[in-house]
Structure formats: structure tokens, C-alpha cells
Amino acid sequence: MPNSLPIVAVASLGGTISMTPSSEGGIVPTLDAAQLAQSAPGISGIANLRAESLRQLPSASLSFDDLMAVLAWAEKQVEDGAHGIVLTQGTDTLEESAFFLDLYWRHPQPLVLTGAMRGASAAGADGPANLLAAVQTAVDAQSVGRGVLVVMNDTVHEARWVTKADSLSTGAFSSGDGGVAARLVEGTPAYFHPPGSRPAPIPFPKGVWPKVAIIPASLGDGGELASLAADNGYASIIVAATGAGHVSYDFAERIANLAAHIPVFITTRAASGSTASRTYGYVGAEMDLIRRGAHMGGWLSAIKARLLVVALIAAGVEPGRVGESVSNWCKLRSH
Known part of the structure; x- marks a missing residue:
């Protein structure tokens, strides 16, 4: 050769x-x-x-x-x-x-x-x-x-x-x-475009990989699976929500309870598009979920949000800082 x-x-x-x-x-x-x-x-x-x-x-x-x-x-x-x-x-x-x-x-x-x-x-x-x-x-x-x-x-x-x-x-x-x-x-x-900005690499894991669940929201669903996951040791919950980040009334109540203890992220189950942050204000919509302590996943799909959260928690990021870390990563990785 x-x-x-x-x-x-x-x-x-x-x-x-x-x-x-x-x-x-x-x-x-x-x-x-x-x-x-x-x-x-x-x-x-x-x-x-x-x-x-x-x-x-x-x-x-x-x-x-x-x-x-x-x-x-x-x-x-x-x-x-x-x-x-x-x-x-x-x-x-x-x-x-x-x-x-x-x-x-x-x-x-x-x-x-x-x-x-x-x-x-x-x-x-x-x-x-x-x-x-x-x-x-x-x-x-x-x-x-x-x-x-x-x-x-x-x-x-x-x-x-x-x-x-x-x-x-x-x-x-x-x-x-x-x-x-x-x-x-x-x-x-x-x-079609030059290389985009890239955040610093995430530090290597310090211990065992955390369990992070993806929970889909759907018609007639009250979020029971999210509570079961938390009760069984999952370190964070990723909700694949409807529309721009919406769940049922009952699911919203569960998210409020969960977000007080573990990071909860809201993504969209739609094939494309971002979650919203200030459009819908009804119970279970994005503004309500943010008030209840959930973090919006933006353009991240549920499966990629899960991987990012897994890596951050494994690197030793404290639960209360995971939401901020995800937000910062998304801002730096705009393309």
C-alpha cells in the first residue's frame, strides 16, 4: 500500500x-x-x-x-x-x-x-x-x-x-x-456549512452508569410508568411528550412530585420540531411543567436527551445542576 x-x-x-x-x-x-x-x-x-x-x-x-x-x-x-x-x-x-x-x-x-x-x-x-x-x-x-x-x-x-x-x-x-x-x-x-461550535467533551464516567428512563406520553396516560421508574431507582426521567411538550393533567401532577427529587426532562415525541417554553399555559403544557420544575429538551429527541443526561450524571454532575448543564450543552451545540 x-x-x-x-x-x-x-x-x-x-x-x-x-x-x-x-x-x-x-x-x-x-x-x-x-x-x-x-x-x-x-x-x-x-x-x-x-x-x-x-x-x-x-x-x-x-x-x-x-x-x-x-x-x-x-x-x-x-x-x-x-x-x-x-x-x-x-x-x-x-x-x-x-x-x-x-x-x-x-x-x-x-x-x-x-x-x-x-x-x-x-x-x-x-x-x-x-x-x-x-x-x-x-x-x-x-x-x-x-x-x-x-x-x-x-x-x-x-x-x-x-x-x-x-x-x-x-x-x-x-x-x-x-x-x-x-x-x-x-x-x-x-x-453545506462549515463546522459548528462544539462544547467541551464530557468528562469520563466516575462510577456506574445511571438508569435514565424514557417515558412516552399518550392519550389516556396519567404518567404511572414515570412514577414506577422513579420508585425503582431511575436517576432521571425523560418524557417523550405530545406536541411541543404537553402531558395530561394527571401526568403533570406526577411530574411535579418527581421533579422535586430527580431531574425531569420534557422532549417531543413528534418526528421533528422543538419543545416550546412560553406558548401554552394550560395545566400540562410547557409553561405549567416548567413551573413544576421540569426542564424542556428543546431540539433534543428523547433518546439523545437520555444519552446526554446519562453522561452528565455519570460524570458526577449533581442532580440539581443537570438541567442547567443540558441547557448549556444545547446552546453550545446549536449545529
Whole structure:
């Protein structure tokens, strides 16, 4: 391999991109990082690859500890001269892994996640093309300083905004209100805006990971699950509320009781949009919930709000300061 090519470290964690048919039916993770790299035509002419298999799991079974181990591996690769890092994993939790790693990533070198919506042996398997595009993105100078990125279907997404918007389509990933970061054109990412501001990385966890629950609000729901979660040791509650941050009268009463003891965050269950803060004043609306001690999640989805709160509490932020810390993070990570 030409020594003049940039170094890209590629790690595989499992997922559909690595899956082939099993004798018992269905596809399961089998391919390692080296095999994945070999499946992408022309990839060896773009970068000198260091391929390593770190896990062989469906993405729903990845843990916070798995991702911290991945983070340590990625940092070591940067120390050893890698120009960029590419991780392959399952798409079910890809947006969560990207956001979680972005909270801690402290290097200008891009950390790029990718995967596949079709198994490796399927007609039109998208894994090789996605891996190639991820490496092309990792070596591009315009990717520097953007933190963690997700590359799928020749589209580059920021970890802050990316979401899996379809369960099966190869065009499953969207960046919603924030907009996509770039599209790949003839093997080069064309970015639509310069790198945005980034808050300081969150300190590494000091102890065990806290339990933080996501509780959906829905028609006829009084919030009983939120109380059950608090009674069973959950350190914080994320409410995926209706509309711009609204719950029922009964749910509002429960939130008042919970917010006196643990941080409660209100996000919207809608596919896009922000929570409000000063539009609706009825019982159970955002103004009422704020008066009761809840914090509004703004543009954060429920699953990303949960990850941010988990990281902050694990880093030792006191419960009474978690809401302020989330607000400050959101202001600094506007794009």
C-alpha cells in the first residue's frame, strides 16, 4: 500500500453490514473488519487501512461500556497517526452510538460511523458502498473538526441531528431540522456549512452508569410508568411528550412530585420540531411543567436527551445542576 496515503483505522462492531445467512434461518453477524474492507472496491486506493474487529453484536446489544472501549481504541489509533476513524455497526442504534461517542470525542480527526440496511449477501447490498463512502469522508480535509459523523447512502450526517427515520429502507437516515451535513459527489463529501461550535467533551464516567428512563406520553396516560421508574431507582426521567411538550393533567401532577427529587426532562415525541417554553399555559403544557420544575429538551429527541443526561450524571454532575448543564450543552451545540 502506498505510504503517501492517509491512515484510516476501521473497526467493526457487528450489525447488518457484517451479517450473512445462518443455517438456522435469518442473517447473523459473521464478517470481520478485514472482510468488510475487502468487500469495498477501490478502498485500498484511498487510504492505508488498519482493520480490527472489536465486537460481533447486533447493535441493540451494544452497551455503554462497549462504546467506551471503542472510544479508547479510537483514541489510541489517533495517537498512532490515524487521519480518521471508521466504525461499522448495526443501524438500529447507530444514531445513539454516534451521539454518545460525540459527547466524549475530543480530537479534530473525524470519527465516522456507518452500517448497512441490507445483509452482505443480499441483492444490492449497501454495506460496501457505505464503507467506501465513510472512508472517503474520513480522509477529506473538510471533515476535520466536525466530531462524530454518520455516513449512509452517500449522505453525511452530524451526530447531533441524525436519526433513523425508516425501519428498512436503504435511505433510512435523516437529519431532520438540522439538515444533512454533506452529500458525497464522485467520492468527495460536499459540505453545506462549515463546522459548528462544539462544547467541551464530557468528562469520563466516575462510577456506574445511571438508569435514565424514557417515558412516552399518550392519550389516556396519567404518567404511572414515570412514577414506577422513579420508585425503582431511575436517576432521571425523560418524557417523550405530545406536541411541543404537553402531558395530561394527571401526568403533570406526577411530574411535579418527581421533579422535586430527580431531574425531569420534557422532549417531543413528534418526528421533528422543538419543545416550546412560553406558548401554552394550560395545566400540562410547557409553561405549567416548567413551573413544576421540569426542564424542556428543546431540539433534543428523547433518546439523545437520555444519552446526554446519562453522561452528565455519570460524570458526577449533581442532580440539581443537570438541567442547567443540558441547557448549556444545547446552546453550545446549536449545529
